[in-house]
Amino acid sequence: MSELFQHRARKRFGQNFLKDSGIIDRILRSIHAVSTDHLLEIGPGQGALTEGLLASGALLDVIELDQDLIPLLKLRFGLNTLFHLHQGDALKFDIASLTKDEGEKLRVVGNLPYNISTPLIFHLLSHHHVIHDMHFMLQKEVVERMAADPGSSDWGRLTIMVQYFCQVEHLFNVPPECFTPAPKVDSAIVRLTPYQTLPYPAKSHQLLELVVREAFNQRRKTLRNTLKRLLSVDDIEKANVDSGLRPEQLTLAEFVRLADQLYINQH
Numbered sequence: 001m002s003e004l005f006q007h008r009a010r011k012r013f014g015q016n017f018l019k020d021s022g023i024i025d026r027i028l029r030s031i032h033a034v035s036t037d038h039l040l041e042i043g044p045g046q047g048a049l050t051e052g053l054l055a056s057g058a059l060l061d062v063i064e065l066d067q068d069l070i071p072l073l074k075l076r077f078g079l080n081t082l083f084h085l086h087q088g089d090a091l092k093f094d095i096a097s098l099t100k101d102e103g104e105k106l107r108v109v110g111n112l113p114y115n116i117s118t119p120l121i122f123h124l125l126s127h128h129h130v131i132h133d134m135h136f137m138l139q140k141e142v143v144e145r146m147a148a149d150p151g152s153s154d155w156g157r158l159t160i161m162v163q164y165f166c167q168v169e170h171l172f173n174v175p176p177e178c179f180t181p182a183p184k185v186d187s188a189i190v191r192l193t194p195y196q197t198l199p200y201p202a203k204s205h206q207l208l209e210l211v212v213r214e215a216f217n218q219r220r221k222t223l224r225n226t227l228k229r230l231l232s233v234d235d236i237e238k239a240n241v242d243s244g245l246r247p248e249q250l251t252l253a254e255f256v257r258l259a260d261q262l263y264i265n266q267h
């Protein structure tokens with residue numbers, strides 16, 4: 001890489017750049033991009049994944065927040081007509097604006113900045129209808145939470161909202177030595193595939209989020225206590241859920257029934 005662009009990794013942008021070519025190849029093989037794809041890479045950094053993504057011949061939009069990386073990205077990829085660079089914050093980006101044709105879907109990819117990964121995933125879930133799939137590098141614990149089963153201590157708000165919209169696959173782990181600088185935590189690659197038809201559709205996604213957030217505000221307490229501002233014990237029983245259970249003991253389907261009961265009460 002050009003001496004002109006000696007970039008010092010910035011902590012506040014969550015910059016840990018991939019340097020291990022074996023892992024980069026393994027990630028690219030898992031994504032398996034083809035020329036008919038429309039890809040979106042979040043946080044391309046210095047282009048560790050970008051180069052291989054472009055080699056597939058797919059259309060590639062990238063969103064990078066750090067202004068200092070823009071000249072480097074332009075120099076490396078700017079002449080490729082498939083490459084479209086957006087400088088800005090992925091958390092505020094209207095990703096639906098990238099799709100041109102009715103029914104077109106994006107394949108989203110990113111070695112994500114760990115400090116914003118949860119809000120970013122919630123932001124992307126709100127655009128689930130324009131996403132074909134997502135491949136992310138995340139902190140290993142976050143991937144474990146996404147893939148958790150009910151009853152485990154990892155089962156929580158993130159798990160439920162991700163599993164409501166997507167099939168979750170924990171693909172493989174990535175050790176700190178694969179990055180520069182090395183992060184203090186282990187990482188993992190996850191594939192999230194939004195369902196075409198939701199297995200447990202709620203009458204309102206927003207009410208489901210509200211019920212789940214309220215329930216897990218005090219995860220050690222029983223539902224009759226955590227949900228009392230939203231649902232009475234009678235309401236909970238009407239939804240065919242045991243009000244003496246703790247939130248981490250409930251399945252996704254049970255949360256959907258509680259959200260639907262709240263919807264019925266409000267309409």
Ligand code: SAM
Nearest residue numbers: 013016017018043044045048065066090111113
């Ligand atoms: N993809 C590169 C790699 O694998 O080497 C860089 C990964 S680094 C973990 C995260 C990247 O996301 C950095 O380039 C950082 O500047 C960028 N970034 C941080 N916050 C962002 C945001 N809100 N929107 C878009 N990019 C962001």
